[in-house]
Amino acid sequence: MYQAIDIKKYKTDEQITNVTAHNLRTSLSNNVNPKKTHKNKFFIGSADMDFQKELDDKLATCGKFRKDAVKVVNLVFSASPEFFKNGVKTKEWETLTQEFAEQTFGKENILYSVVHYDEKTPHFHISIIPRKDGKLNASHWFDGRAKLKAFHDNYHKAVKHLGLKRGEERKKPTYVSLEDYYKKVNASAEYEQKLDEKLDRVLTHLDNPSFSEKVNPWGFISKTLKPYIENMGKSLAHYREKAKKYDGIKKELDKAEDKIADYEAKFEEMGLKPTLTYEACRWHKSKLFPSSVPAVQEKKAPLSKREGEDLEYIPQPTTKKIKPR
Structure with missing residues (x-):
């Protein structure tokens, strides 16, 4: 299980308004389940808070700043989906994440902090004004790779005892990593072949059921057919993704073939041939x-x-x- 952090900087009023409407649920997107919105948990702020006043009051203490200065930073903390199956660890994760944000940025700089439980994977939104020594200064925390690495490392120290891993840093693919990738691709092909073979066995059963299966068809459905259908359902996303990739590749090949035929026709009109000296x-x-x-x-x-x-x-x-x- 891995930790996850997403950092977004906002400079314009429009950007800030849009992200706030989503985070405070004044505007619902398609991936939000409104029946679960009541489970969202605020640590600072509330769903009906006067966000604009809160922002204006805090920015008023930052002195003069440029029009293109970063006014708000939105941080999203999350983890692998299976981590949230443990309710005790989830509550501790909430507390530790809030404490980490307050210690890192100062509680007085947090506009709101809320945990969303009405989307597929729970995640913690913390919105701050990047104020340092009375001035807007987002670069103090997020300027450059070294500072971002330190930020991720410091958060990991706070939550690693919960069983969350830091995650690998971005790096160029090596021969070993590429080899591992192709092993996964080949494993995927083997998995599909096994799935096809299993389907053949199921269809054979349907065409030639045994005596016990004829007497008790519901037993055959529950023991053989139903598990296969459930497994097949989980694999549909895998097949859809591959179909999209193949469709895109086919379209590119068709375009390339059309271009080649067009060039060949033009060359022929000009009297040019591949064997010319x-x-x-x-x-x-x-x-x-x-x-x-x-x-x-x-x-x-x-x-x-x-x-x-x-x-x-x-x-x-x-x-x-x-x-x-």
């Missing part, structure tokens, strides 16, 4: 773009015919020097 290409270029080819005295070569080609004129450049004008 360098001298023949140079001759064609001189006819198409006379000014781009230096003047060279040429002597006619006899017509030649290659197997499978039409007769064509192949100029032969001479070694005779041309006097300068």
